[in-house]
Amino acid sequence: MTEHPSIATILSQAAALGTDSQDLAAATAEEARGFVLDAIAACIAPRELTILDGGKPMLRLEAAAGQLSRLLDLPDTAPAEARALSGQPLTIKELDAVARALARLLPGDQRLQCRSTPPAQPPDPAHPGIGVDALLRQLGLIPPDRAIQDRWAYLLDAAEEVLIAIADPGQAPRQICPDRPMTATLERQLQVLLAPPAPGINLLDKNEILFFTLKSDPDMAIGLAQDGPAPRALVIEAGAMAEVAAFWASLSHVPVAGAP
Structure with missing residues (x-):
């Protein structure tokens, strides 16, 4: 089959x-x-x-x-x-x-x-x-x-319960979970990561994803990906970081980059 x-x-x-x-x-x-x-x-x-x-x-x-x-x-x-x-x-x-x-x-x-x-x-x-x-x-x-036409959309759907926000270059983060507001520091960090040139993005190949946390917001994690022509980011609960990373890797059998 x-x-x-x-x-x-x-x-x-x-x-x-x-x-x-x-x-x-x-x-x-x-x-x-x-x-x-x-x-x-x-x-x-x-x-x-x-x-x-x-x-x-x-x-x-x-x-x-x-x-x-x-x-x-x-x-x-x-x-x-x-x-x-x-x-x-x-x-x-x-x-x-x-x-x-x-x-x-x-x-x-x-x-x-x-x-x-x-x-x-x-x-x-x-x-x-x-x-x-x-x-x-x-x-x-x-x-x-062939099974997944849009891995990013599939990931966001699967991570719905732990997803806090989504961010694209040049746009304000889209808050998914209003009960978990982001700090101004976290929002600024997202803008820095997504604004060109982005050193973190340059280290990633297509389909790789980099997860990390900030000292200012240890209970939240940022996932940074170069899945298409532009970088993208998502904010999730830090406790779900390993689970979401493993799920992403299973979608296309690609490597996962990680940083503390």
Whole structure:
């Protein structure tokens, strides 16, 4: 599997879910993992999916709106970090652990089935889960540069909960979180960093990002990137700096520059 399932495929699968079980003789890991991710993508309404291997239940999960909402049951062969997530609402923070579990459980050379039933309880809308696109990328089933047309926009959307402001050259910072006002010192620093010539920017290649904090505002971090023709910056909670940096790197498998 190397591309997104088509809309027609998703709709046809969604219509079939809950009636007959799907099955596939998955010769390769790509086929096995794609089979499960296609089933998740097909879940427009909340569904509970049971994945069987050779007729025996192997994995039970919950999906809705093309997102993996929860891992419900995993075998003992699954990584411990994934088994610890069983029953918990999933977020993008668990992407790596979930992808590793799927990679281990779906090595290929398997006879897979997927059975679908309504969930015992509706998923919590406050926890949308992990999107199939993110899992496809993490498992290497879609080249990142094709899956994400605008990495910066994707990052901002993913970092919404910790995002404080966005800044572009020649423009006042756009405040995203009004409850976390920026100091005048921080705003001046943003202007200095984005005004040409910018020594910090000159050290960065396209798609790299530099995160750092200021002594005057230790609870906030600035992310500086040269993702296009002009430099850009975002202000986030300092405690989320490592997480956001790792997420950015996973989008395109590019290096991350860092400075204290």
